[in-house]
Amino acid sequence: MKQAIPLLQRNTTYLLPLCLFIVDYLMVSLGIVGAFHTRKLWMFPEVSSTFHIRSIYMYLIAPALFLLMLFLTNCYQIAIPYWDRVRNVFKGITYSIILTVFLMYAANVAGDVSRLFILFSWIITFLTVLFGRYILERILIATGVLKIPVIIIGAGKTAQLLLRSFERHPIMRYEIVGFIDDKPICKDLTEQYSLLGGFCDIDEIIASSKIQHVIVCAPGLPAKDLITLINRLEILVKNVSFVPELIGMPAANVSVQGLMEENMLLVNVKNNLARPYYRVMKRIFDMVLTLCGMVVFLPIGIIIAAIIYITDPGPILFAHQRVGQHGKLFPCYKFRSMVVNAEEALKEYLKDNPEAQEEWNRDFKLKNDPRITKIGHFLRKTSLDELPQLLNVLKGEMSLVGPRPIVKAEIEKYGEYIQDFYLVPPGITGVWQVSGRSDTTYDERVQMDSWYVHNWSVWIDIVYLVKTVTAVLMRKGAY
Structure with a gap:
């Protein structure tokens, strides 16, 4: 190779963390100042005049603590995936808030410690740091510098x-x-x-x-x-x-230990969902988010139920037998999106359309399903037909995130991977739903379900819930 790499690119590993450091300082300061004014002036003007924050805390002490914790939680490592960076930022901001709360009490830098100020600082600073980093990254991608x-x-x-x-x-x-x-x-x-x-x-x-x-x-x-x-x-x-x-080895829960004198590497692989403690944690996570979500989704569900009944009189909910945890069958609830005599209509349609019969045998789905009602098309495109599955989550039959619920006829298609499937409750959403959804092949879906079981963590559930919202809004691959 005749031409050397330019000096600027050769020093990216130093310059990029420095840019992130500067942006983080500005965003942390902005977040703390924003939290202070949000607490004192905007939403709560009745706050006592004794509540104040010293300027040296907002612009020097607190940002220094935040930057230190961001450094200690690996937020300045460059070559790591996006969601791992978000997790590290979340951990860094959380640890910083804990330290600054201690400082506010111990050093008396605030005239009156406000719990709402602490909460606002946590939320606003996390969002401003992510926003600042996102803008910097977009600029770097657009200009092509610091690679x-x-x-x-x-x-x-x-x-x-x-x-x-x-x-x-x-x-x-x-x-x-x-x-x-x-x-x-x-x-x-x-x-x-x-x-x-x-x-x-x-x-x-x-x-x-x-x-x-x-x-x-x-x-x-x-x-x-x-x-x-x-x-x-x-x-x-x-x-x-x-x-x-x-x-193919589970990658999310792998740690490496160096055995120096033996000049060996010891690779530790951990399946979180095989441990009762983590399964209880997942259940608590599901219950808390589901109960909070019911506040928003219950009124929406009532409106959808009324529209279904008015446009196509008949049952509002449809309960289909699916295979759940440990291979037990359970009724998987959905808003009815098909005509009342759906099974008979399917048999007639497949009888007259060999290509559709082949598609059904392969995927257990039809892209152009004649049984779907007008409102049903909308519900499926937006995934609103799956809202009643929140009841399955409350009953413990399903999880918010997990392998997709399957019917008995699909068990043999899973082969040796079926034991992975049986380990946890199926999910309302999962890896395959945000990875092309119905456009993925069946074998790919099976592999995705297995990957999820072996790599599960609470953070992965959060990531795929966020990705699901994006996939639904884009209406990608759903039918």
Whole structure:
């Protein structure tokens, strides 16, 4: 490689955290000042005049504590997925609030400590920090500056998966300079990016380009050769990452421990949902959110029920037998979106349409289902037909997030993955609903359900609830 990477790009790992640091300071200060005025002037003008916050607290002490906690919760690591960064920011802001509450009481920086001020500080600061970082990231993406130049060693299927991840999370800030491989398998990679050379050219390529980030995507290499390659790269560059031959292993709950004297790595894999403590935590999470959501969704449900009855007289709810936790059957509630004699209509339609029969046998769904009523089309597109499943959640038969509820005929399609499905209650929403929804293949849905069970955490549930709202608003893949 003849041309070296520009100095600005080579220093991205220092400049980008510095930019984030400056933006975080401004947003934290804005959040604290906003919380103060919200508490004192706007919503609650009757607050006692004794409530005040010293300027040095709002513009120096508190921001310093917030920035310290954001640093300690890894908020300035660049190459991590978006939702992991959001989680780290949430943890950092939460820990900062705990520390600042202690400071306000211990150091008496406030004339009168207000619990509402603390609450507003937590909410507003979290939102302002996320907003500030989002704007910075959009600017950086639009201008194309401060990207981390990286060379990938290996141009095979693993590298393809890695690039797919980078495309979903472009703000990971990697710019692919090129690939190094003796025999590249995926020609589309070398057509899109430069093939810089083979394994024997590594030293020369890195020296001429001054690249400091290398990712090894060659899990097919013998273990001895891979270790030799990594040891060799550690001398040449500052940062070396590699993809081990463990694709498919649960990734969300994995920790790595180095056994130094033995020169070994011990990989710990934890399935949270196999532990009663976490299942109780998930149940509490479901109940709290469902009861809060009922305040909003109950009036909407009453209106929908009235429209259904007026436009197509008959039962308002439809209860279909589905397979739940431990393989037990339960009535899965939905607003009726089909004609009253739906089963008879389906049999007649499939009898007269062989292509529809094939689609039904494959997916247990029809894109153009003649049984759906006019209001039913709207309910399905917006997923409002699933609102009554909140009753299933309250009864403990379903969860807000989980594997999709299936019918008995689908059990054999799950094969060895059915035990994963039986471990938890099915969910109103889940991974497949926000990953193309009905546009995904059946095998992909099964894999997604298994992935969720093995990688579950409360944070993953929060992420997929947020993603579900986005998918519903975009009406992506629903029918």
